[in-house]
Amino acid sequence: MFRALNYRNYRLFFMGQSISLIGTWMQQIAMSWLVYRLTDSVFLLGMVSFANQIPAFLLGPFAGVISDRFNRHRLLLLTQFLFLIEASTLAALVLTNTVNIYYILGLGVFAGIINAFDMSARQSFVVQLVEKREDMSNAIALNSSMFNMARLVGPSVAGGLIAAVGEGICFLINAISYFAVLASLLLMRLPKVERKVQDTQILKSLSEGFRYAFGFAPIRDILVLIATLSLFGMPFTVLMPAFARDVLGGDASTLGLLMGASGVGALLGALYLASRKTVIGLARVIVVASVLFGLGLMAFSFAQTLVLAMLSIFVVGLGMILRMASSNTLIQTIVDEDKRGRVMSFYSMAFMGMAPIGSLLAGWVAERIGVGYTLLGCGVICLLSIIPFVLGLPKAREQVRPIYQRLGILPEIASGLQVASNLTSPPEGGKM
Structure with a gap:
């Protein structure tokens, strides 16, 4: 389950990111609570999220080109340092009551610009830290485990700190x-990576990556599925925050418990994926996970007690990470190395x-029909979104098989049996 940790560089990355992500989740909870406390507006909650994430939509493809052309290690050092500046500025504003x-x-837009470049470089960089390709899926699953362990710890700690001393300390932490993550990056010993000579025209390089990603059905179908989950799920x-305070009648600690329950479900899902030894069958996992996510979100929309809400959001977290991490693993497995940065930027x-x-849409709708009905609608849409993916699976499996x-992922080849016959005749099976 933890075989990717045998690689020194990945182990350093894992430890540094584990610490940093706890702080990131603490900031996210503190930010949501701060905005809702200052404004009492569900719409502005959505607006802050919009400001923080829209740069990834606008700059993502260009960030992918940069990731394919330049040293990803140096890019990550720069983005993490800029994140440090952003968090420090936010902490100073809150602690001095000038926020x-x-x-x-404004700081949300700044962080979003950094994140557009950070995500593309980081997603592609992880693959460089694992020497054996068969351990790549384990590394991606452990990344998800790390992310969701932080998601479990960070909100729980943040909820208590916000109630005790306010949001500012969370931003400072x-x-x-x-x-921690800067130190881990500086301690790595990385081999020199030979990159193919890229065309100097960025737009041409971007167009090539777009045609590759959306012209290949298995990658395109996964990207569409992820976009649907992100938009409606x-x-x-x-x-x-609105659900915790207005529906359940709770406070910041209630919000922390809900996020923690979601984190437990996501962590268990990530650990299950880490225990898998092959990518074969992950498409089936995506289908099951999508059903769990949709049903869990619908159940959460009806919850009137903290216990039922935590059980429902646990299922949501489980389905979410199974769907996201499985999709990430499949794309990372089948993508060409020289286009990895661009494809992961589309991801x-x-x-x-x-x-x-x-x-933004959910915040606008929630102010008009209520949080519960908005969540119910999101759950129904996410449940239906898996239908096109299922219908396209037979064709995608045929394209992924070669x-x-x-x-050497198919069982016949991986086991070393009948190698010669497998090289001259099509395999009997193999699932995406």
């Missing part, structure tokens, strides 16, 4: 946490870029 919604929106996190664009539009054959 307002305009500062928050997040700023300090970036030193992820806004539940934006509406969580980030689908994941982070569609979320702000969904958040790639799995070339990589």
